Amino acid sequence: MFYDSTYLILVPALILSIWAQSKISSTFNKYSKIYSSKGYTGSQVARMILDSNGLVEVRIERVAGNLTDHYDPRDRVLRLSENVYSSTSVASIGVAAHEVGHAIQHQQEYRPLIIRNNIVPVVNISSRASWVIFFIGIIMGLPFLTNIGIVLFSAVVLFQLITLPVEFNASNRAIKILEDKSILYENEIVGAKKVLSAAALTYVAATLTAISQLLRLMALSNRRND
Template sequence: MFFGADPLYLLLVTPALLLAGWAQSRIMSAYREGSRYRASSGVTGAQAAQVVMQEGGVRGVAIEPVAGQLTDHYDPSHKVLRLSAGNYQEDSLAAVGVAAHEAGHAIQDATHYPLLVVRNLMVPLAGLGSNASMLLLIGGIALQWPALMYVAIALFSLAVLFQVVNLPVEFNASRRARAMLQESGLVSPEEDVVVGKVLNAAAMTYVAATLTGVAQLAYFILRSGALNRGGRGGDDRTA
């Protein structure tokens, strides 16, 4: 890769990438473990999501199965909660936990949880930022054009800011899910420990991705500064 050969990039970003790899393996193992335990209440993921949304005062949100593994998400624009086929129909603690987490997002939407509102407003900007910034950055470095690099860094900052705003939204959805699952009697306090492991492991993948973004941003800022200083140094020598 382009930046991979730079020792500064390796120094700043590698620890975050290692953390991301560790978080990824941890969510897979936590999910596998949670999938082995049947919820004693016998509810499926879809039924748990239904109960959690009902208790949370959510009306008019459909629950649909969707293809893939861990593809579960709440779609605020279409008011649909989509659960991966396994989590939709299975009655494991992992399925119930993930489904309840997505229902937590539906509750955030229905109650206009401020950080979710901000996050949703940022979606188009963040998408633009992460796609365009890399191209502009590589162009800026190749052409030794600082202005282009600053625009790229500003765009990339938006994408990182989106990840930062998203973190409390994710933690809040899990907190709501676990509280509602216990209040409604779908999950016992002992079972909540297993659900908590799955949801915390999932949250850790978001934390690791955010740290990777912050580390990359720090690298880009440092590199663009070095480029600038190098340019000025050259001027000094010729003056």
């Protein structure tokens, strides 16, 4: 059987990804059963924070799925999953506040967010084209094509690296707002922090996976050239 030793490069990232997904799932489930004393829902907290920051024009919409929450800077819409939108749990409030953090970043023109948003179209194209071009280069023995594939995939790595400060900053903003506005009590803040910290691990895992994939492409290219 054919054995490709370059797959070993992906093992640490794979292990971290599995652990991160398990961590966010178990942590969110745990704190989704702990309800805030003040009884605010995720959507109410989001509206409260948006309005207090002058973002009254940002709409809040309910979307299907689990942990599909996101802020859309193009349409100025905050989309919250069903479990977050109507739930009064500590987990839901933490996630809702995190997504509002992205809206505040957009309002304040937080540079990493602006850069990330601007390169999204490029990354969408390069992520699809990089593998095709790379393996055509491998099959046809054309090093310049494999190099183009590697350069294109580097855009994916750059996107993931920029995503890290964007997500960490949004979580930090969320926790500070929840504390400053006394939306959650101190013991509830602890739970919200754990949920957002677990979510952050998924972004770290995605970044490590992208870097590992890039290293694997480079290893395959070097092996072919040798």
